[in-house]
Amino acid sequence: MQPEILNQLQCLDVELSVFSLQTNQQVEVISGHQAPITSLQFIQAEEKVLLVSGSWDKTIRIHDLYARGMKEGSGGDSMLHNSEVTALAARDNQIAVATMGGELVQEKKVRQ
Numbered sequence: 001m002q003p004e005i006l007n008q009l010q011c012l013d014v015e016l017s018v019f020s021l022q023t024n025q026q027v028e029v030i031s032g033h034q035a036p037i038t039s040l041q042f043i044q045a046e047e048k049v050l051l052v053s054g055s056w057d058k059t060i061r062i063h064d065l066y067a068r069g070m071k072e073g074s075g076g077d078s079m080l081h082n083s084e085v086t087a088l089a090a091r092d093n094q095i096a097v098a099t100m101g102g103e104l105v106q107e108k109k110v111r112q
Contacts, residue, residue, distance in 0.1 A: 013037070016053060018065065028065070032078070033057050043090035052095055054085030060097055081105070 014037065016030040035057035043050045043062075051063045062077040083101025090096075097105045 014055070014057075016040070016051070016063075030063055030065075032061050033059065035084070038084070038086055039088045041088055041090040041095075043093065043095070045093045052088060052090050054088045054097065056084040056100075058082070058084055058099070060085055060088060060095065 014031065014033045014035060016037065017026055018028040018030065019025065020027050030051075030053075033053065033055040035055050037053050037055045039054040041052045043052055048064055049066065051065055052060055053063065054060045058081050059078045060081070062079075079097075081097060081099050082103050083099040085097055086100050087098045088095060095105075097103070
């Protein structure tokens with residue numbers, strides 16, 4: 001996928017659909033979560049632009065949208081939490097995650 005065609009994301013339950021605003025065509029479907037996705041956040045990690053997704057399946061997943069051959073099922077790297085993920089925020093290479101069980105993980109380093 002070329003960087004210039006990533007313009008819009010749509011979350012459909014457990015999958016992320018990536019669309020080009022130039023062509024209005026779906027360019028990729030990212031799977032991996034087993035329950036509805038509750039939050040999305042872009043993060044700049046060195047020279048990469050990553051997408052972090054949180055879900056009720058108690059995981060956050062880190063997707064490199066411009067890398068071909070992402071992990072099996074294109075689900076990206078995964079981090080497991082004790083309860084359903086309700087919100088996340090990202091800055092630089094840090095991620096803060098809030099869960100339904102009251103867990104707040106303030107800083108998780110994103111692997112480069």
